Amino acid sequence: MTTYLAVDLGGTKLAAALVADGVLSARQQLNTQSDKSTELLRQNLATLLASFHDQADQVVVASTGIIQDGLLTALNPQNLGGLDHFPIKAEIEAITGLPTLVLNDAQAAAWAEYHAAGGQYANMAFITVSTGVGAGLVIDGQLQIGARGIAGHAGHSLADPNGPVCGCGRKGCVEAIASGTAIGQQGSEVFGENCTGQEVYQRYLAGDEAATAIVSRSATAIAQLVADLTITNDLDAVVIGGGVGLAANYLELVEEALSSLPAVYQPKLLPATCSTDAGLIGAALWAQACSQR
Ligand SMILES: [Zn+2]
Secondary structure, eight states, X not given: OOEEEEEEEOSSEEEEEEEETTEEEEEEEEEOTTOOOHHHHHHHHHXXXXXTTTSOSEEEEEEXXXXXXXXXXXXXXXXXXGGTTBOHHHHHHHHHOSOEEEEEHHHHHHHHHHHHTTTOOSSEEEEEESSSEEEEEEETTEEOOOTTSOTTOGGGSBSOXXXXXXXXXXXXXXXXXXSHHHHHHHHHHHHOTTOOHHHHHHHHHTTOHHHHHHHHHHHHHHHHHHHHHHHHHTOSEEEEEXXXXXXXXXXXXXXXXXHTSOGGGOOEEXXXXXXXXXXXXXXXXXXXXXXXX
């Protein structure tokens, strides 16, 4: 049995664990906050991966951003800072001496959720509503990566042509309206500067009218995205995850917005079940699937 050293490189964390046959062990995590220097990432990777020395046969990485030819880039370069064009595959191979595969973290999470559902939804999307809005697609039981690693970046599809400019440069993306960051920004206009998405959400749960409008706008944009992905790809199910996606009553708001649409736009809507380990587990399962091809 192959043992994978799975690594999850996110905006504010770096996690690693051993995964054999879909079972995770020895999980470790470093909080990297928002410091996005290449030197610090190299040091953090070396520190984290040193303890796994000689315990794995292969490394697989679920990373934020777009992964093409082992290079890390992003539709929204602000999310990466100095890490734009970071040679993640080469760096990790240099540290570990092991062959390394890299894929996008939302794609990895989609693959984990597909397996968590026992493979019963051959056509499904995973949408994470978090700091940003990420997504991954499984079509005919195959994880969609794309020729340039971009497949599934549905958070950058259009929600409102008159909406705010997104970090990717396009106006009115779902991410610019529905993400935790966007919820916080809209909250700042009402509740004062530096209002976070979490604060707005607490106010929504407490019944505040303005906060309810902001959170409802987010959930409606996600419901429309669910409908668009469903009608484009003939989906069986859509799994919603992420800090906002799994917050109290959010899925119900999405369901409510979706219920006003014709039945053909309404797939089975499910909460994510793999939580914070989705990237690690999904990446390892994907490496396993690649090796069996
Ligand atoms: Zn965008």
